[in-house]
Amino acid sequence: MKKAFWLAGAMALALAQPAMAADSVKIGFVSTFSGPTAVIGNDMRNSFELALDHLGRKIDGKPVEVIYEDDQQKPDVGKQKTEKLVQSDKVDFIVGYIWSNVLLASLKTAVDSKTFLISANAGPSQLAGELCSPYVFSTSWQNDQTPAAMGLYMNQKGVKSVFLIGPNYAAGKDMLAGVKSTFKGEVVGEEYTVWPSQLDFSAELTKARNSKAESIFVFYPGAAGVQFLNQYAQAGIKAQIPLYTAFTIDELSLPLQKDNAIGIPGAQEWVNDLPNAENKKFVEDYRKKYPGLRPTYYGAQAYDAAQLINSAVVAVKGDLTKKDAMKAEMEKANFKSLRGPFKYGNNHIPIQNFYLQDVVKDADGQLSLKTVATIVKDDQDKFHGKCSMK
């Protein structure tokens, strides 16, 4: 019986974290740090930490405190962690969110408490449209933008027909819709696969080959992208029908995809070799600080989020109660983004370029992504008209 009391006491203590004095900038960071997708969360955290290093671990002279929380990729857990950060830790900013559903579940908590939320990845259409909020910013993109850029590139290449394959969930549908919105050729087939449980794409690949389409477009993030490229190559289709992708090849999946990824183009708003000073420094220092790892677009977006926060706090001279002034400053996007040109639309979603990336062997003989061309300049999402910004 006594043990139970001690245990209860210990739990109460652990939950009753005292609120710290308010002379620091507190940032909550919600991402996935457990399970198979922890690799993304780790990259975002690494990049965010690097950004803080670059800022001297201080923002406008104030020490920075970051609290990392694991959402386990579950919406209700993400929501609970967001509540913890807002209510218990009383953070000034919340950053992170890989997954659209986790972000959407957490959004209301942040907005109701007037805490700035910066999505460093998730970009559901609602965020750009009816759910836009003065307190919510994005340093990524709206889901449709990247595949739409790919569609434009396919037009430029003169591709006449395409077979679309993607996972059957919201982002998957957005992605295929994105390509269709810009691609001018014929869509000869459209296949959705069971998400997240489908492991074998042989049926879809067989159909694609038999459709006589001139090209295939896929969206498969993370491990599914590795599986898809493996099977695409093993089925011998790689030699027959060229593949176009969005969010399927990145620095996390590349070490697993290896040669299967060579020669497969993708669209992205950030590539590691973008020629600006900030980006060079970021990529170099990242590889120095985390030997064996390479930064990804997830990380670059998290890095930008730190810079965005810095710009806002500096503008109000550290007075974190001036929320309107901070919002106004952030809307100006007054920081040097790793991806070069970067400004905000009315809905706080970036207006930015999208680049064509390809897989090549770099100087060390390692596979890496390389910018080939700029597909589209100053692209704005198509939902901004639905945003009333109340």
Place this chain on the structure above:
Amino acid sequence: MYLVVEQLLNGLQFGLLLFLLAAGLTLVFGIMDFVNLAHGSLYMMGAYFAATFVAWTGSFVLGALLALGATLLLGIALEYVALRHLYGRDHLDQVLATFGLILFFNDAVRLIWGPAGLALPLPTWLTVPVQIIPGVYYPAYRLMIIVVALAVAALLYLVVMRTRVGMLIRAGASNREMIGALGINIKLLFTLVFGLGAALAGLAGLMQAPILTVQIGMGENILILAFVIIVIGGIGSIRGVFMAAIFVGIIDTMGRAFLPDLLRKVLSGAAASTAAPALSSMLIYLLMAIILVLRPEGLFPAAKR
């Protein structure tokens, strides 16, 4: 026509892969009456071992064999340390305990190998597509999976039907008390069967690794499929699990391949494109529900054969 043939092959190959995983599960379930959720973890360990050993030895075959042995030993160790204390317990106790093992294995793998997953590249002679009939190419590696799985199935059949151990296994699956009455060393038999099940799971894991990925949590989604199969097949029946696995593999593949087009003929375009993916996702569960409603003990109940 070629399309149908190729899709049938796809289904067969997928089904056989599932068979490797489900066979071990149904043996352990049928004989020890033990629900092992951690079977998926053994499958994952098989793939991780294979990726590691193939990288060390530089040989796909050698690495695979080492991985098979390692999974076998891991299975035996697991049985010896923890699971044998759970025989005869309530199924739910077993579910809870092995659920705990899943959590443990996932985080242990993340600690040892990192969260990023591993690649298991194929030797080049397995990466080329093979022309099976004029005009139809099929990936060599997938053909190899079909061959290996069929060989394993045949071997299992021989062991179960023609050997003394197999006789005990069959007796155990249909009537558990009987093994005790035969006065044999049950503990040893159980450990062996568990090790065999683990090795089969490991084999499934390492066989699929080059097609899919080597990743944390890779065992969980496929474990549910394996459970679906052993339930459809009738628990404890190797024959049932073989038929059910191929059945599920083919139905799943054919469903995904042809259902959307079929629906588009019946429904309007918009309705079909919403309904088709949802329906093909549900297909296997729907199938299982129908089979269980009609035949509550599965298609080939072990007790009556």
Place this chain on the structure above:
Amino acid sequence: MADPLLRVDNLVRRYGGITATDNLSMEVVPGELHAIIGPNGAGKTTLISQLTGQVMPNSGTITFAGRDVTGLPSYRRSRLGLARSFQITSLLKDFSAIDNVALAAQAHDGHSFRFWGNARKERHLREVARAALERVGLGKRADIVVSQLSHGEQRELELAVALATKPQLLLLDEPMAGLGVTESARMVALLKELRKEVTIVLVEHDMEAVFALADRITVLVYGRVIACGVPDAIRGDEEVKRAYLGEQHAVTRHE
């Protein structure tokens, strides 16, 4: 003879290649104690199970109190007044003795879709249960959990449960199985009391008890009735003697 309470016509039940009940017909008249005997594997328990509805026959009819009950599930037959005890004791092991009996009483006391009141406080159910327990001599053991009762007590409890359903016909499947000498004697005494109130079909191996209790005896071999009559007639029946002495002479095994 009065109209039969239970009538079985041409009952057949097969398991794979074995015919457990082979074109069997018999009658039980009100008020009698009708024993069914036969060597092991004669299909006695299969017959009882068909009478109570746990097993469905392949063909034939069962008529109870003038009503065809062949297709009725067991819970419906129980409501009509058919009660059974099981050969291998089959009680609610984690319930107390009185709960076991009270549930049987409850089954025959209106419907049980009552979600609120505490059933253990329904006095009339408890009283019926207590009376049945007293009847079989378990009055003092009412609150003991079944798994803690001795084997003999569990057999007696089986009877109490059957009695609590206020049966017209009691089907007893080897109530003496596994009992010691004194326990058996108590059971015989108990059955002698019960037979005054209720019609009983008794399946039993203990010949002494059968011949002491039964009004009529039916002899089963390989699922067939080879004889039926008063104890003295059965005692003198040549075929019955052969069946018990050496089955191979008397009965040809069917396919």
Place this chain on the structure above:
Amino acid sequence: MKPKLNASNAVAALMCAALILLPVYSAATGNIFILTLFTRIVIFALAAASLNLIMGYGGMMSFGHAAYLGIGGYAVGILAAEGIGSGFIQWPVALVVSALFALLIGALSLRTRGVYFIMITLAFAQMAYYVASALSRYGGDDGLTVYKRSDFAGLINLSDRNQFYYLCLACLFGGLYLIWRIVNSRFGLVVQGVRSNEQRMQAIGFHANRYRLVCFVISGTICGLAGALLANNTDFVSPAVMYWTRSGDLMVMVILGGMGSLFGPVIGAIVYLLLEELLSQFTEYSGLILGPVLLLIVLFARGGIMGLLGRMRRG
């Protein structure tokens, strides 16, 4: 039976008192989060308690119980999205739809037993998951934001933290009281009898499956209520809440706390969710601890935490 003063009852009483006084503690210390955390725990405790009714008392191992969380939640979410904000409509709809779903899958599933039953309930829950994922009008896989919590005509304000907490707690206590009454009623005894020995119950005159089915429906309905609460708590509902791992979580809570004991699932929910929260604060490798803890509990604490407490008394 009279309540006895033993370790398990003492812990249950203590726990109830602590749950009731929690908002006071939260207000006194300014720790709002503990209240938010426990609101979620209380909701899951209600869901676990409903699962315990069929699993612990009825012997029906449902592996698809999270489906009702989703159905209750979607009933609230969809009605809210269609402009019907009144809780007097939303909640009854949530309960009725959950009950109907339970009736349908119960009628089909109860033809099977044992592991087959576990799997068929899983199958139906997975189908519900995929249907919800296909509801593109209501967010599909991304889920559905509930902009406004259920409106009870000013009687109670669900957006007020304390009021909502007490509402959830009232639902939990109400649910537990209902379950307690049911378990000791005529109906409850029949259900428990059927769990213990189905053939015997048939032989004494009970149509076992009919009682099972009604019990299954009651359980699903209570869990639907938990789903309605959860949607209001999260202001959001998504298919993820119905995924099979969620059903697994609920089972773990019940078994961990102690099946077939009234307060077991509540303790199970508290311990499981608190452990999850606390461990995640100390380590990213919580499974390395939580996993073996579950294994040890099974090996050495049969009957879950309540079973352990029960034995402490006996020594």
